[in-house]
Amino acid sequence: MIFASFVGFGSLCRSVELPMWLGLASTATGWALPGQVAMVELVGTGASLAAIAVAVALSGSRLLPMTVTLVPQLIAPDSPRWRAYVVAHWIAVTSWLITMSERHRLDRGARTPFFLGFALTLWLWSLAGTVVGFTVAGAVPPAMMLGLVFLNPIYFLMVLAADATDRGRVVALGSGAVLGPMFHLVTADWGLMLTGFAAGSAGFLASRAHRNAHRLSGTAADG
């Protein structure tokens, strides 16, 4: 699935005439698909560098708590700090999930090699997917090329739908879907950022309200 999703990304790069080497550079140096797709889409709509920086940063915020929790598992406190800064580049959703779930079965010294072996394999598959997507998009009939580009929004829609397990996320998903196109029409540069803040805050408040309601009803039942 990772390979296929990066095939979609490679096709998306070709569709906005981003050269293959830059698509590859994006996968190699970014390696966070939501931010990469946001970057290519904003390039396609002619947004400013500042808008790209903010939207990509907001889309990648999950990497901070993931890194904060994974690094102490991987790197011994007495080992050089720069190692952690290098290793952190390969923290992504799948490499994080697998390493966090396997860490108890690994000696501390074996965790970083395990993580890097796993993450670098995924990373190389991602790079291969980018090349394949870019190459294939130029060689297949137009309908198939469009299908590969369409893979990007559909893949993320399914990822978000699979993750929409609490009320807050459902609210963020729904309001983001409504506000995204509207805010884009108002400001192509900052629409994505505004959508994130508005829909995300709505989802956050909904999750808090839901949790508080539960707590209150729980108290009532106890009393």
Place this chain on the structure above:
Amino acid sequence: MADGAGVGSALWLAAAVATAAAATYAWRGLGVLLAGRIRVDGAAFAWIGYVAYGLLAGLIARMILLPAGPLATTALGVRLAATGVALAVFFAAGRHLVAGVVAGVVAFTGLVALGVG
């Protein structure tokens, strides 16, 4: 941007890629800096997680409803129908991600190839 041809355009695109890479690594680097020093289960982290989630939802909706690039040549009805197929198969198959993606992309490609779009 797209209107500046040649080297200027390539430079601008490279700058966009570099900006995105820096904006992404910033979280990983900050994560290393703060590792072991902060709690990540507080309200601020929950909120920024929802912001990322809402932003992605907005991006997806915009890519389907108001696409940039070659998807703009396809009919809105085709994009919506394929999205509906993807969601229907996803839920029918017990929230199966791969089934939903394959169904949506195949439906979309088929409708476009048949000339509906």
